[in-house]
Amino acid sequence: MKFQEISGKLTGFIKKYNYLTEDGHANVLFLLKCLVLKYLSDNHRIDFERHKKDIKKKFTFDYIMGLWADEPIQAPFWDQLESSALVIGDDIWKWVCVLVEESPSLEGENPGLIGSLYEESLLINHKKNHGIFYTPENIARYMAANALKKYQGADALNNIRILDPACGSGSLLSAVYDHIILKYSDTSQINKGKRHQMLLQHCLIGVDRDPIACLVTRLILTLKGGNYVNPLGIFNGDILTEDLVAAESIDVVIGNPPYVGHKEIDADYMKNLKNHYAEVYQDKGDLSYCFVYRGWELLKPEGQLIHITSRYFIEAFYGKPLRAFIKKSFRIHEIVDFNGLRIIAGVGVDPAIIRLEKKEMVASNQVLQVKRFFIKNHKVETYPELIQLLEEESQRDEPSENELFESFEIEQSQLMDDSWRLYSPSTQRIIEKIEKKSPFTLDNVVQSFQGIITGNDKAFVFDRSDPILKTFEAEFLKPWIKNKDVRIYSVAKPQMTILYSNTIGTIEKYPQVLKHLEKYKQKLKNRRECKNGKLPWYKLQWGRDPEHFERRKIIFPYKATQNRFAIDEHNCYFSADVYGMILKPRLYHQMNEEFLVMLLNSQLYNYYFKSYGKKMGDNLYEYYPNTLLRLGIPDINEEDIRYFKDSYDRIIQLKKNGDHELFSQALSEIDDWFYHYFDLTQAEIKIVKNKS
Structure with missing residues (x-):
């Protein structure tokens, strides 16, 4: 209150x-x-x-x-x-x-309350506009304790330099201060006063682009002492582009770097970053990637870095350079994967905590600790309990079993640059069985393509009952579906139609189409491709190859809670939130759409994909082709192909008939076939069923 x-x-x-x-x-x-x-x-x-x-x-x-x-x-x-x-x-x-x-x-x-009041009451829209989300007190406390694990005893802290490179209102530096004072100062006010002065004038360093945030950090740190001391280490500036801190002068970097994607970054600033941070920051990388590299530059050898950041770098395609850099430049001590739990209130980003140690050489048998939360319907008010459990776990010598997260070790050398698959031992065994009997990847057998971007849906997409469609030439009208229309094994009957204008040569030959599109001409002309002369104003922004749509194909949603693959038999066109796959020429293996759809919709492959797929929120995954196409695919014989063709036809018929019991039974039979094919034990099957 x-x-x-x-x-x-x-x-x-x-x-x-x-x-x-x-x-x-x-x-x-x-x-x-x-x-x-x-x-x-x-x-x-x-x-x-x-x-x-x-x-x-x-x-x-x-x-x-x-x-x-x-x-x-x-x-x-x-x-x-x-x-x-x-x-x-x-x-x-x-x-x-x-x-x-x-x-x-x-x-x-605790003066940190002032920072909370500042963030809650005074920032209004400022945080979201700048990708700034401040660290909750309980998470800051956990990070501070783990960042300082290496430094035992008061003497070890006398000359330590601790940097928060995007300090905001100082929650992390405040937590570091509290941890040191609580653990390493005796009860006398004289001792606390000396430690307070040492921390503010020699040890704690913060940088932020926001001058008011820097002021709040200064205020919080100053008010923690009984006597006035002016903090000397808080600087207003940009740690990524300014030489505010000397290279290799920092013992600990603790940070919550801004989550800013490439679309929100000024072009000139991005160019500057790509020049300096080319090893980790490329194409569509996140700004936070630069902070890891900058932390490495500023750390002393064997210095510690702990960040809470977006977990997307673990699996994201554009995170590959960062993953490679971390693996070669740091010993990875710990990754806490919240697995889609958005534990920072009001933030639409899935966080993870990563703790690293700067190393020139990393031992081949080096292990790291993974703590990953299970997917449950946690409520926001229970999040403090989750963090408390993490704190308690970090104080134990051995990990304990609990219902909220799994804790296990893996070798750092097992992390592949393409994606960090943070497998528990049980999951590792299941994945090894699948990939042992999968000589291909999905990329070997299919070609994928994205749906259409119109650049202005109002101009091109209609309800199928819209009377204006009768005035257009039928050859330009195509059935149109979106993400929600793609279901497991079926595609909903299209309720929309797209005016596919990319096959129009001269627009003046079709006066009714021209009359309609001219209502939107100004907006259509302002699309980037029209401005640079690559696209006539009346065409779709990204119309793709129409031949891909005008054929039998497998389609799937870009974002979904589970694998949803279906064969489209009706030449549907679709929006960019849907992807398609067509078979590559069959040069040396048996393959058809029916088998692939049944494989990809199976419980086992739902579990397989989710074991490394990019997580987005509590129970949502990104089915981006660069990730999906890494799935291993078995090479089965002609007899098995016939079995799956017959089974597919039966499943489709049962689905049309609405016979849910027999439909579920047929799916279970397919699941059992794959469990047997990949030699899963009953215990492993139980794991798959519980988590898929």
Whole structure:
């Protein structure tokens, strides 16, 4: 309630007094001063009542901190943002006094609360616009404890340098500070004071592009001490492009780097990054990849790096260079894979924690610890319990069994650059059995293609009952389906039609089509391919090869909760959230669409793909061809092909008839065939059934 009440007062102020200044930063600075003033007053470090009049006249960080220090401070506390004292009217000053004197007390509270209030109340849309998502306290505590595992004893920490390269409001540095003070300072205030000064002036380093976030970090660290100390290691700047920290001068890098994809990055900035970070940052890589490389540059030999970051790099196609770099440049101590649990509130990114040690050479038998959460319907309010379990587990010498996550070791040398398959021993045995009897990959037997991008669906896609379709030439009208229409073994009857204009030579020959498309001409002309002259304004943005659609093919959704493959017999065209596959020429093996669809829809291959497929949220997977086509495919004989052809026909007929019981029975028979073919034991079959 304390947090919510104060947060409500801050947001209420912004709504009521937003005219205080046209500069939004000044409003935030004003409220931060109010919070600092309240914290110092509630914790009896300044006498608010005694200094009321002077504070109103000199409402600056320097003056407030000077009251705490009992003398004017020598160096400006944060001169990048504050140039002069703010003139405060009587109404606003009354609001300040109510906040300081009548709001719930902050006595004894961790100053990190100020960072939480800043993030909750003052950022509004700023976080999402900049790919910034701050680290929850419990995760920060876990990361701090693990980042410092190597440094045992107070003496080991005397000269340690710890960097957060994108420090935000300081949650990770705050957690590091708390861990060191709690574990390595004795109870005397003198000792704590010395440790406080050492941490703020020598040990803790933070960098961020946001000057206000840097200010919040400074405030939190300063307020943690009984006496005023000015932090010297917090810098406003860009760690990726500026030389703010010397190479190989850092012992520990602890970070939550921004999650920013290539589409959100300025072109010139991206070019600069690709020049400097070419080894890890290519094509459609994420900005966070650069932070790993930069951390490696700044770390001393055998220095530690721990990041909470998007888990996508583990499997993503464009994460391959980063995976190769990590494997050769670091010893991987631990990967915590939350497996789609979005444990940072309000963030549509699936996180993982990775802990690394900079090494020139990594032993061939080096093992790493994997902790991976099981897929369950966890509620947001239970997430703190999950993190607590992680903390308890990290304090044990041996991993323990629990129902929330699995913990196992794998050899670092087993991690392949194409994808890090983090298999438990039981999963490893099952996958080995599949791949031992699979001489091909799916890529060997099929060619994949993506659906169409129109560039403006309103111009080209219609409900099939739309009367305007009768005015168009039939040769340009094609059945149209989307992701939701692709089901296991079947494709829903198309309810939409696409005007496939890419086969139109001269648009003027078709006046009704021209009349319709001219309504959208300006928007169509603004598409990139039209602007650069590669595409006439009336054509689809990415129409693909029509011959791929005008044939029998296997189709599947780009994102799905489980394998959903079907044979399209009706020459459907489809949107970019659907992919198609056509068989390659059969040069040396038996293969047909029926067998592939039954194989890919089986429980075993659902389990197989999910063992390494790119996870997106609690129970959603990305069926991107670069990942899917790595599936191993067995080479079966003509007799087996006939069996699957007959079984497929039976399954399709049962599905049409709506005979659910016999349909399920037929699917079970196919599943059993594959279990037997790949020599799975009853225990392994049980694992597959429980997890697929």
